[in-house]
Amino acid sequence: MSIAIEVADVSKRFRMYREKPSSLKQRILSGRVRAEDFWALRDVSFDVAEGEFFALIGQNGSGKSTLLKVIAGILRPSEGVVRQRGRIAGLLELGAGFHPELTGKENVYLNAAFLGRSHRKTDAVYDDIVEFAELREFMDTQVKFYSSGMLVRLGFACAVHVDPEVILIDEVLAVGDEAFQARCLDRVRTFQKEGRTIVLVTHALDMARQLCDRAAMLDHGVVHAIGGPDQVVREMRRTISKHDLEFAREEGSREIEILGGSLHRGADPLAGPLAPGECVTLQVDLKANEPVDDPVVSFALHDGANNFVFGSDTTQHGVSLGRVDGKRRVRFQLGPVPFTGGQYWVTVGVHSRDNQRVYHVQDQRYSFEVRQTEGRRDQTYVPVTAEVEDL
């Protein structure tokens, strides 16, 4: 497969001026300028193959949007090169590529011109663009009077109708309403099927997991993880949870809340990796916001490739919580764990006995690591004792 975008050792430095001289007068009067360097990107390298759906994720300020602008050619990398093949359409910011004083119709042609489309070629798709954006009665209105939703609709409609080989999407789509977002995603999937290349910057980790072929996670301007979306999203959640526990995905109606889960080795909180065959305790603290009868606490373990490996709940072990009012602590003592080397992810949840109501789920919020025994290729750990006797 050929490469659509090649990012090779790209670094981007921004100069942060204490007092930036923005006029010749200041420049002449102030003499030497003090500036500090801020590296928004550092030695970023990766390829995006033709026809690939690639997601860039990372926390705010990690350099995702800067990287997208460098790929789009708007910013010049301070070091390294970006090579793109084919026409690139970008949805980088709200109202990008629109001139506020021009009407919607004029802006469609302006936008198409930026992508090198002739007036005639744009005529052919003009009606489709208007149709998709659902802005027929506003096309002769100046764009400065558009709402943000209208802007993003027109922007997306233009970008997808000018037949680009590569499309870059920043988080702008989040502005549209749900119906429009659904249509955009539909369109993006069609794009994918047509073999076009898509690079998406997003905070919607689950969307990235569902849609993308590959993902990269940026952290402070460096590629922290790259690969399959499941693996990268997991890495992202793990990093986030170190910084900010509120961010990992949670669901539920919250009659009962999970205050927190923790892993213990014996009586002590778990520190460092486990050895295969060690025992571990999963402790879940609950708080009922209103009295609930007979809830069930469950947990699930996933391995590094997001495969479900094991799960259980309180009922299976003959434990009933009864009527919960106030705080409770539930402890699962896991016997010798049969896992071998790798990271394991723990999901904990509280739900009703018939599973109809989910009170609170924390999806893969916690994790532990199991050490790989040096020089072994075991798939699983089986406790074995060996005996020798004379016959």
Add this chain to the structure above:
Amino acid sequence: MLGAVWSLLNPVVFLAVFSFVAKVLGASVDDYPVFLLSGLLAWNLFSVSLSTGAQSVVANANLVKKVYFPREILPLATVGVALVDFVLQSIVYFAFLVVIRYGFVLGSIWLYPLAFVALLLLTVAVTFWVSSMNVRYRDLQHLIGLALLVWFWLTPIVYAAGKMHGQIVGPEHRWGSLFWRIYLLNPTAWIVFGFQRALYHSPDANKVLAPFTAGQLGVGLCVVIVILLLLLYATWRTFFGLSGDFAEEL
């Protein structure tokens, strides 16, 4: 149709005003409107390109910051707009020459395309430079207004270069010759000499116009064109050096 009329309105009004001014001012030069406008139209192309071109990148910050396109389009577009005005004004001006039966002289009209090429090169070169420098130093556009004012009076548009030369150059003026030599370093002076020699041929032309024959001006303009090509190369390089950082400077 109405659009064309609209575009012609500007040069027609412009011509009417300046012909009137010329009538009032220019007693000492025969056919003063013809003389004045031959240089002034060229100057207008230059000065309008410069003053609007300086802001061309800054004024389109929202496009530059958010979309990729070849940045050189912005200054070139402002020159293009000024060029359209120049062409329309010239058409009206030539029509005016025909109407007053002023006529053309074949022996010098060939200087016109030469002067035009030099004018265009100078305009594009300087516009490239100011549009890119103005991104970093925003007060440049005010300085440009000031510079254009001085430059305008250092160019023989409203006054007659030949008469000035007659007054300041001679054995009794110690500094006059030096000033005249410095004066001739100004490329717009040569360009305007060229336009004036190409179009103005009233009886006292040799007293009014710069003391050069058409042939000498032709050689002079060729030298100017070569120098301007180098200048254009330099400002083009400057523009491309700076244009990569426009998106973050704006």
